[in-house]
Amino acid sequence: MAGKIFKKENIFKYIVFILIAAAAIAIVRYYVTPEPVDTESNKNISIFIQNAIDEIDLSLKKGSSDDDMTTRLSWLKSNAALYQEAKVNKDQAITTQSNILKDRILKVQTRDFPGLRDAFTTSKKEILSKENIQIAASGATKDTLTFTSPFFEPAKTKKDFLKGINQIVKDLRFKKVIFKWSEKKGDFTEYKIKGKEDSEI
Template identity: 50%
Template sequence: MEIRHHQQTELQRGRYIVYFLLAAVAAGIAIYFYAPKPVNKAANENMLLFLQNAIGDIDLKLKDEWNNTDLATRLSWHKSNTALYNEAKTNTDKKITAQREILKKKMAQVQQRDFPELRTAYVESKKEALEEQHVGIGLAGKNQEILTFEGQMFKPQQVQEDFMKNIYGVVNDLRFKKIVYKWSDAPDGYRNYEIKSKADSEI
């Protein structure tokens, strides 16, 4: 009986040690995630510099044209601005917050100007290759946000869907709102596909 009692005591002691260790780990995790983080002054200074440079760059772009810069480079530039803005969103430093809001306003301005131009440039870049395949490409809408393809090859719905898979990434990045496939002049000779992309002013 004494041996059994001793074994039970050892088991209970072992359980308490495990419970203690688990509690210590939980407390450590809580402290790590909820305790105030030290301010990294160097990181904040770098972020502030990046924001100010981006704002200055946008100001230059708003004053001048892109001077024949290719479509991919222009689109990448807008994406890098968005990435910087998103990174700055989690920073609570007052100076960074102020610059971030200025950047947001400038980005909306330059995006509203640029994206209709980018969509036009995309269509122009595809015309020659598509004409060889007997496919016409065009634009519609107030802000060039509707992309149209015309050709008999688009009559089967499967062809439309396969074509959509190939171009979806770029048409979403360029913020098209609708793709229209037309294969005849009959009332039912076309089909629309809505694109849930961002508005031109949306960050």
């Protein structure tokens, strides 16, 4: 009787071992077997990357762009999104292309972002002056945004205002926003903005 129970336990153990081994083999196959290459998709990505590289090269050759701020910012974002997609592709040719695209994007970003920040402040001057608010971009790369108005003395006003412009401030990669409510020394509040550098994708 004890022998039969022992044999049944052994058979059960063997079945469990076989199931575990089969599961392990399946997992190894899943992670080790290369995914099938989608050549058509890779061809399309390659064309998109090459078009982006050509467009950026043309832009770098031409100098500053005539596009409005929103169009230019959208163009920079779409190039960055294309790079993010291309850099994870397993195809060696696309990896090489994506490295070229990265180099071009960084060049055009470091050239364009200071001008975009300056264009933003210029575009808002007239409308904000009607509310008795002055706006300016300063610093070597125009990455400090300053608002001046008695309106900004209360802490809540500053925080609410910053909340309203938070997305565009991050999109344009400002590093700092300053609120001044008078020309007296110390009558200002400075907020550091966490975001990407111009030289980051």
